[in-house]
Amino acid sequence: MSVPLRFDGKVVLITGAGGGLGREYALAFGERGASVVVNDLGGDIKGDGNSSSAADKVVEEIKAKGGNAVANYDSVENGDKLVQTALDAFGRIDIVINNAGILRDRTFGRTSDLDWDLIHRVHLKGSFLVTRAAWNHMKNQKYGRIIMTSSAAGIYGNFGQGNYSAAKMGLVGLSNTLALEGRKYHIHCNTIAPTAGSRLTQTVMPPDLLESLKAEYVAPLVLWLCHDQCQETGGLFEAGAGWIGKLRWERTQGSIVRHKNQAMTPEGVQEKWDQICDFTNANKPATIGESLGTLVEVLSQVDTEDKGIAPNPTSAMASVTSDGIDPLEAVGQKLPEMVFSYSHTQCILYALGVGMSTREADHLKFLYEGHQEFSCLPTFGVIPAQASMMDGSLGSIPGLNFDFSRLLHGEQYLELYKPLPTSGTLTSQATIADVLDKGSGAIILLDVHTYNGKEPVCYNQFSLFVVGAGGFGGKRTSDKAKSTVAPPERAPDVVMTDETTRDQAALYRLSGDWNPLHIDPSFAAMGGFKSPILHGLCSFGFATRHVLKQYANNDVSKFKSIKVRFVKPVLPGQSLQTAMWKEGNRIHIQCKVKETGAVVLSGAYVDLHGTEDTEKLPEAGGLQSDLVFEEIGRRIKTTGAELVKKVNAIFGWEITRGGEVTAQWTIDLKTGVGSLHKGLFDGRPDVTLTLSDEDFMDVVLGKLNPQKAFFSGKLKVKGNIMLSQKLEMILKDYAKL
């Protein structure tokens, strides 16, 4: 059961609260702990006359139930007096419900100036005056909740209510702007269009319908919209008979009617009329920035050649200039802490999402929880961090009034402080590190620190590029941003190619990035893409596991950090080619889409632990291994050739007798731990270790520790062979037979 929503300590002012909906709100707020100002002029439905009895009766009702209330009998045209009553009685004002209203229904031709003015004075100007009187108090206390009362008559029009419809729709516009101006002060403003039996509807509705449209069926919506926990602002809701629905604008894709260097004509409009009015794939602009953004797109489309991308209907051009919101206010703001629990299932699902497959024997340790070395891929570290921003909380940060449907992942940095556990509960805290103005877009830099209890587990920096949201006058660079690094100017040392599948994004999203951009064709079209695109972090996962395989033998403890820039989208089903350059512990990477040759990840690198020292090892000669294999073979009652075959079969290696035994071997000089990197004869073996045949035998038979051999100078290193611990272990196993 949910916890009752309370309003203790809050002061609410309700206009027209002597009866109908207003009374219902007043009683409900009073019952739930708010101090209530019950305003009612006591006039009739047309606004004539006044008496204090209606407001007094409601105040008595509230008090009889143990609540706290005072009456006010002023017209809403004296907004200051209403608010002053709240301040005098309770010392503050938190919530304003603009509810008071009158009717002067006339068909349009018979509407007099007075009919028009009276309705506007009470509904539109009255709401303005009462709200303005409360506004600065709310701003100063950085908190407020405002309700405007509109009507279906305004939204849809209603015969004989031209004056009323116009005023009621005016309130929607007022509310939309107050929502924008109030956002940074945590003042929320929403509009309701209620249908309930009241003095205003009893003349137009039959009694049995009136009976079923109880005011108590609307009050809960108003209370929720006014509660601390409700983050809604700028919303428009219809409510009645126990039903509530939200409304928004819908706009057709429209059509460009103007052509470069040609006059725009009414005939051109006529020609495109069907398309202009066709709501197929309609979009829903939510801000003036999005609306104007379309025009910017049109200007660039008409003036430049068509690039084959659908016209973008929802540019995210929200800026200081267009709606008074300053994105830089977001800097330093924190998102709510996020607790993320996972088990081996999520680790495996993630590994599948970044292309691991049982086709590859060395992937099994990431796909099978019963595997002796079952491990969580290091790049899984982005998942708990990202969870902290997938709940929409980014959009509620004051200043970040962007259209997040136009958000692309720009860059990512991840650093692990230790290998990730294969299950656990991690807590992430995200902070807006900076907001940059890149002209063509805005970048939100998000620092996310993830902990296991108090122990730091990893650090992520997300760089989110909101296309079309630039131009707000912010700075272009930030010293908080983790930099990309260009690769060396030589041919890559290794290139690894991997296919993504048609369903790669559908699979990857199950790890927690539910952005419809990656699955929903119509959403992708809104962002200007012909079809859904792959998650940037999916390509990022592919590239990292290429590095791990090539340079760390899939040993997750070797991973330290990664930085990438996403330069072009990847489509599910395309193949990724990861080019790698090893420079000490740093592996520079660049990814291309094989089919198009387009670079998709650039300036990228993976830093590994413990490969640097290996490079500094001294030089020596080569090793003739066939004698050794013969000798081991003799001892374990097989031939050297047979032994080599078995070793090759087990590792998928190619060791040739009579040549050098090559593999990739690293020794971490700090810990003394050596590890094997698969990749024999792959064109770029890293190091050659040489031992005398006798010492080699001793190593193989476990009599000589390879690290000791190295430190004592018995094991010499040049550029090519590496004895693997695994090879060593296998040979030892043979030796035990």
Ligand SMILES: CCCCCCC[C@@H](O)CC(=O)SCCNC(=O)CCNC(=O)[C@H](O)C(C)(C)COP(=O)(O)OP(=O)(O)OC[C@H]1O[C@@H](n2cnc3c(N)ncnc32)[C@H](O)[C@@H]1OP(=O)(O)O
């Ligand atoms: C709410 C919770 C969210 C959680 C996050 C999860 C989100 C995911 O679901 C979303 C995704 O995964 S989207 C898929 C992955 N990303 C992409 O495909 C984006 C590919 N990149 C692009 O299209 C362009 O680079 C583009 C469009 C980004 C920029 O291109 P242009 O506008 O043409 O920019 P350009 O003119 O080249 O450069 C302008 C300035 O911007 C910098 N810049 C360019 N690309 C950048 C990028 N990717 N990241 C950061 N900065 C970038 C340029 O350097 C330039 O700045 P300056 O002049 O100062 O150098």
